Amino acid sequence: MHNNEIDNENANDTIQVGGGVVGIQNAGADAGSGASRAASGTSNVKVGEEAGWSIVTRAATRGRGRPPKATNGTQAVFNFTAKQSAETTRKRRSIEALDETTAKPDMAEQVAQLKDLVLQLIRQQKEEQQRRAGLEKEEQQRRAGLESKLDELIKYRIEDRKELERLRTLLTENSVRKPTYANMVQAGVQDAETAAADLPSRRSSPRTTRIRIEDDKCSITINTTRVKGETTDFTKVKENLQRSIDSYNVLNGVKIVCLRPLPADRINVVFKSEAEATRAREHKQWITMAMPLAKVKSEEWYPIKCDMVSKRAVMDAAINDGRTLRTEVCNEFKEDNSTEGIDCTAHKVRWLSKAQSQKATGSLVIWLKNKISAEHLLRAGQVMFGAYGAFCSRYEQAPNDGLCYNCNTILHYNVGKRKQVQWSLLNDEELAGFDAIAVVEPYLYRDLDTDEPRHENYRQWQPIIPSTQRPDGHARHSYRAMLWLNAKLQARAVPVDSYDIAAALIETASAKVLVIAAYDPRDMARGQSQLTEDLMRKIQLVGETIDTIQRIEGTEIDVILCSDFNRYDPLWGGERALNDARRSREGELLIDFAQEYRLHSLLPP
Structure with missing residues (x-):
């Protein structure tokens, strides 16, 4: 109420x-x-x-x-007056108002406390995040330090292994093991004092090892047999070579340290580092400029023979002739056999077994760049070709003293650009069994549609022409040497940078033959010095072609050079060369070239 x-x-x-x-x-x-x-x-x-x-x-x-x-x-009975009831109500309302007034500060204080609590939680969360970030940073720094130390340890370990392998190789090649006491007793020596005297003394001075020229990677060897200029005064020779190197921008920074005299008219040119020697060997035009007809010895490779090699792992399935290997074999061999500190880089590989064999395995020889790698694989006794394993051993090249002309018949003829002579030569039934016909000054004609030089095609002959052609003049003079090979033979053209030289590699069941047809007109209108330079240039190209094929196919291939250089010499010119004093010495360059490459004259005596 x-x-x-x-x-x-x-x-x-x-x-x-x-x-x-x-x-x-x-x-x-x-x-x-x-x-x-x-x-x-x-x-x-x-x-x-x-x-x-x-x-x-x-x-x-x-x-x-x-x-x-x-x-x-x-x-x-309780009696309450209305005045008392109103007073009570007023008191009650005053108390409620006082409670509400006193409750507001309490609420504000609670909100402030809650705010302080939230700020404290946020502050603690930030401190926890900062602490975790600091721990992660310390962990990363610790890991980086450990990785750096691990890299240093790996580097030192690789260097130690290389040094150990080098010392082991030097000890294997040059050290002479003296007999022990037990060996002496087994050999029948009963005198202990004599046997003990043969033992090496612990106090003896260490034996010095002589480094071979072949092991010096900071040098290259030049053959100066055919060089007509100064080759004995090394001061002048060094200045001449350095001047030639400085003239090529690609060899900028390459410096010659010294020259070493070697037997058989050879000079060993020493550079500051292996990298400079490699650059000088790759860009060897400086040698031709300084010493015409000088020849640079190719980089030495180290062959190993591999037996029980799976044909599936190395053969080219697209060709499928039983002897052509895949071009990726050398790169795959490096990846499969290289280990820590051992670089098994391979430059060349060749199949040795018979092409038509039905066996699933065979033998090959592979040439490695590094001698230490070759010795490492030989000690291991096995190599890998992908998932297939094979045995390896030292490769010993069998001597080949027989001459190729006993089993191959090759005709060399100067057609003189006469159509009838070339037709009769290639249609002669008596020549149908020949392996090759080397033709100089062949007959050519211009194609009316393409305006390019053409030659006649014959079913029983496959033509091999130079890889370059003469850019000026009539189409009949585009090239002046070519080969006609028997269609029954398996052969491939060898590129030579001259329109007067054509080369091909013939492969038979018994051997490989490199046949080269070369021509030089000896045009007197060009002058004697220019004639000599032209001949030297062509001889150098022939030599480079032989070196390239021997580096790829091996040194056991036969070489037949069918040349018409129009030079006289009593060795092949007879009385005519003897009677003409002006031309009797024209063939000296050719004779020197034949001696260097051990070529034999096939002309009748």
Whole structure:
């Protein structure tokens, strides 16, 4: 019940509670009558206004306890004045307002505490992240330090292994093992003192090892047999060679340290480093400029023989002729056999077994760049070709003292650009069994459609022409040497940078033959010095061709040079050369070339 429901004018109105009855009674009415009415069973009683009552309501007391009784046995009655009730309400509201006022600071303090707690958590999270970042950085630095130390250890280990292999190789090649005491006893020597005297002394000075010229990678060897200029005064020779090197930009920075004299008209040119020597060997035009007709010794390779090699691993399946190897064999051999500190770089490989053999395996020889690698594989006794293994041993080249002309028939002829002579030569039935016909000054004609030089085609002959052609002049003069090879032979052209030289490699069941047709017109209108230079240039190209084929195919191939250089010499010119003093010495360059390459004259005596 609210205070606004009480009439403020009747200040003496009372609220009587008793017997489950709540009523509002006027103070002027009889209290006993009010109580009796309150105790009656009326639920809702409305009394007239004249009696002083406004509303009387009786609440049912179902299931509720009886009101407390007074000590004198009468029913307890509580009387509250309306003034007291209003005062109580005001106090209660003041307390609630005070509670709300005091609760607001508490809420602000709680929010501030919560904020401080959140900031503290954020600060702790940042500190944890910084701590973790510091730990990760320290871990990375520790790992980097360990990796650096590991790289250094690997580097030192590789260097140690290289040095060990080098010392082992030198000891294997140059050291002489003296017999031990047990060996001496087994040999029948009974005198212990004599045997002990043969033992090496521990206090003896270390034996020095002589380094071979072939093992010096900082030098190259020049053969000066055919050089006509100064070759004995090494001061002048060194200045001449260095001047020639400085004239080429590609050799910038390459310096000659010294020269070493070698037997058989050879000079060993020493450079500062192996890299400079390699550059000088790759760009050897400086030698031709300084010393015409000088010849550079090719880089030495080290062959090993491999047996029980699977054909499936090395043969070219596209060609499938039983002897052609895949071009990737050398690179794959390096990857399969190189180890830490051992570089098994291979430059050349050749099949040795018969081409038509039905066996699944065979033998080959492979040339390695590094001698230490070759010795390493020979000590191991086996090599790898992919997933296939093979045995390896030293390759010993069998001597070949027989001459090729005993088993091959080759005709050399100067056609003189005459059509009828060339036709009759290639259609002669008696020449049909020849292996090759070397022709100089062949007959050529111009193709009307392409304006290019052409030659006649013959079913039983396969033509080999020079790899370059003359850029000027008539098509009939495009080249002045060519080969006609028997169609039954297996042969391939060898490129030579001259339109006066044609070369081909013939492969038979027993041997390989390099056939070269060369021509020089000796045009007197060019002058003697120019003629000599032209001849020297062509001889040099022939020599380079022979060197290239021998480096690729091996030195056991036969060489047949069919040349018409128009030079006189008593060795092949007879009395005519003897009687002509001006031309009797024209063939000296050719004789020197034949001696250098061990060529024999096939002309009748």
